[in-house]
Amino acid sequence: MAAYLPRFPSRRRYTQHLSLSDAQTTHARQRRRSKLTGQQARLYAASAALLLIAAPCLLSLPWSLQRYDHQRLDDATALIAPSLAEPMGTDLLGRSLLWRVLLGGAISLGIGMASASIAVIIGVGWGAVAGYAGGRIDAVMMRWVDVLYGLPYILLVVLIDLALQPLLEPAFASVFPADLAPGIAQVTTLLIAIGGVSWLTMARVIRGQVLSIREQPYIEAARASGVGPRGILTRHVLPNLIGPIVVYTTLTVPVAILQESFLSFLGIGVQAPLPSWGNLAAEGVVELHALSQTGSEVRWWLIVWPCTLLGLTLLSLNLIGDALRDWYDPRAVG
Amino acid sequence: MNDRPLLKIDNLAVSFPVTRDATRRVRAVNGVSLSIFPQQTLAVVGESGCGKSVSAMASLQLVPTPPGRYESGAIWWTPDPAKPPTDLLKCSDRQMQRIRGGQIAMIFQEPMTSLNPVYTIGDQIREAILLHQHIDRGQATRVAAEALAEVGIAAPESRLKEYPHQLSGGMRQRVMIAMALACKPKLLLADEPTTALDVTIQAQILELLRRIQNEHGMSVLLITHDLGVVAENADAVAVMYAGRVVEYGSVDDVFDNPLHPYTRGLFASMPILGKRHDRLMTIPGNVPNPAHFPTGCPFHPRCIDVNDDTRCSTDEPPLLEVSPRHWAACWHCTGYDHATQSPPSVTHRRSHQTAAPA
Numbered sequence: 145m146a147a148y149l150p151r152f153p154s155r156r157r158y159t160q161h162l163s164l165s166d167a168q169t170t171h172a173r174q175r176r177r178s179k180l181t182g183q184q185a186r187l188y189a190a191s192a193a194l195l196l197i198a199a200p201c202l203l204s205l206p207w208s209l210q211r212y213d214h215q216r217l218d219d220a221t222a223l224i225a226p227s228l229a230e231p232m233g234t235d236l237l238g239r240s241l242l243w244r245v246l247l248g249g250a251i252s253l254g255i256g257m258a259s260a261s262i263a264v265i266i267g268v269g270w271g272a273v274a275g276y277a278g279g280r281i282d283a284v285m286m287r288w289v290d291v292l293y294g295l296p297y298i299l300l301v302v303l304i305d306l307a308l309q310p311l312l313e314p315a316f317a318s319v320f321p322a323d324l325a326p327g328i329a330q331v332t333t334l335l336i337a338i339g340g341v342s343w344l345t346m347a348r349v350i351r352g353q354v355l356s357i358r359e360q361p362y363i364e365a366a367r368a369s370g371v372g373p374r375g376i377l378t379r380h381v382l383p384n385l386i387g388p389i390v391v392y393t394t395l396t397v398p399v400a401i402l403q404e405s406f407l408s409f410l411g412i413g414v415q416a417p418l419p420s421w422g423n424l425a426a427e428g429v430v431e432l433h434a435l436s437q438t439g440s441e442v443r444w445w446l447i448v449w450p451c452t453l454l455g456l457t458l459l460s461l462n463l464i465g466d467a468l469r470d471w472y473d474p475r476a477v478g
Numbered sequence: 479m480n481d482r483p484l485l486k487i488d489n490l491a492v493s494f495p496v497t498r499d500a501t502r503r504v505r506a507v508n509g510v511s512l513s514i515f516p517q518q519t520l521a522v523v524g525e526s527g528c529g530k531s532v533s534a535m536a537s538l539q540l541v542p543t544p545p546g547r548y549e550s551g552a553i554w555w556t557p558d559p560a561k562p563p564t565d566l567l568k569c570s571d572r573q574m575q576r577i578r579g580g581q582i583a584m585i586f587q588e589p590m591t592s593l594n595p596v597y598t599i600g601d602q603i604r605e606a607i608l609l610h611q612h613i614d615r616g617q618a619t620r621v622a623a624e625a626l627a628e629v630g631i632a633a634p635e636s637r638l639k640e641y642p643h644q645l646s647g648g649m650r651q652r653v654m655i656a657m658a659l660a661c662k663p664k665l666l667l668a669d670e671p672t673t674a675l676d677v678t679i680q681a682q683i684l685e686l687l688r689r690i691q692n693e694h695g696m697s698v699l700l701i702t703h704d705l706g707v708v709a710e711n712a713d714a715v716a717v718m719y720a721g722r723v724v725e726y727g728s729v730d731d732v733f734d735n736p737l738h739p740y741t742r743g744l745f746a747s748m749p750i751l752g753k754r755h756d757r758l759m760t761i762p763g764n765v766p767n768p769a770h771f772p773t774g775c776p777f778h779p780r781c782i783d784v785n786d787d788t789r790c791s792t793d794e795p796p797l798l799e800v801s802p803r804h805w806a807a808c809w810h811c812t813g814y815d816h817a818t819q820s821p822p823s824v825t826h827r828r829s830h831q832t833a834a835p836a
Contacts, residue, residue, distance in 0.1 A: 279544070365586055
């Protein structure tokens, strides 16, 4: 017996193996508990960061919508540095940057979240149906995705924008107050256009995952117990994809926000005087030239506020996605 | 006991494409006829790829079509002897969904991967119950807990909240059985239910299946390649080779008097407990590639009984009743010359007392 003992790392380990069932279950329970707290900590921290940025932006909408374009055209109020009276400073036209950044955040976040949701709904639906149906339906649906991939997305956004704008503007004019209607119509068109072109990657990823999951034995077992095709897709295939869906959603939100700012920069997206973090940063980016010129004053607040908030938002979105992925995967222990 | 078979597979043939453009197809199952009677256990034995699983999957229309295709045959299902049988191959998807799990349940070889990893055990058993019974979730949870208790799982209420990865292989197979039995099916298709488990768990699972079968009076189609399992559990045996049934009879007839050289080869290649072997006997050669089946008897290239008989390599022997209630498909087996053609069906059921005690 003694000759065998050194093979085991310790006697204690050996006895643990002997009482496998009990040891295993309590062990699993312990690991599960510690996993939850660790994940909760990360999830809560990132959510709190996002909330700290998003909540003021959204809650201040009633005030920021009235003050974002309050111009004071005299030298005394234009381009003043952050102070107690103007916490974020003012811009070239004497507008308070605080209100512009708050409204810009609401617009950017709104466009990012809404167009990511649109992209996820279309992409998951399209990819799941194509992957599960297979055969000819799959081929036709995925070639359609390939064709859309081939077209430059800016062109598509512009086309969708141009097609939707004349439809939405009169429709919104009857619902919203006259001074807000054009802005709301503009933002809505933009988020539909961005969402409408961002679902392609999602569809490809989901289709690939569905192809591999539908061959799993538990799918066959589910079919053998009488689950119909729709039940298999929604109750057995998609819940296994929550990881990739969450991860790609959190990747799509920042991409959508960046696309929005890019389009705004080109003059297709959110147009002045409406602010977004994208076009605020674009206005502020000229201050970088001042850095290289000695003697000229750098108006840092024009670029630091929108960029910092944008960066923090994107970071916390990524952390939330990460934590959610682990959270939804019961196999990821520890 | 009535003499109407519960399930009667009649001349079933299923083919799959060999080439990408599907110009050539092979028949994984070629003219299989079987019958299962109420409360009977029919064992289907054979090597990998001989069409055992495909026959069972076809009974639930689970063979993926395409690429698979049902070439011929019918599968007659008679849940109620007073009513005419239905052909399962002609049922619509909707009808099949009611039969799957409700009337015919299936358990699979891989207990490790046959449970959806993202749902708890309770969710999965409950889903199977709610699909076929009109009860609310609370009642379904109670039925699920009862089903778990019945398959010998301790503390079923707390197990219901666990995920598949928290259970061992034997436990998972018990859960699969509980899921299959929760709706009280009339027939259980058990596709190598114990292959992935170790021997002691294997014995427990088979004992469990036997007990539940006696209590519920259901029939079992037991697919296996373990002859020991067959001897312990089956009432009737069908030996399959290359998509055909080559021998069929009651477990006593087949084990005491194997007629087909393939069956004899299978028995000869089994070790006998207590007897010294230098080397086990083997059947020479391999299972033929389904894409290039030999002409004539599919077994003849490997058969040790072929004495330059040209008939074996040119004509395929049909499955004939060689002696009463015992069918075989071999030109050379004793009594084949005056055998009669009859649909293979063995109503024999062993008395429960002969089953090995727990």
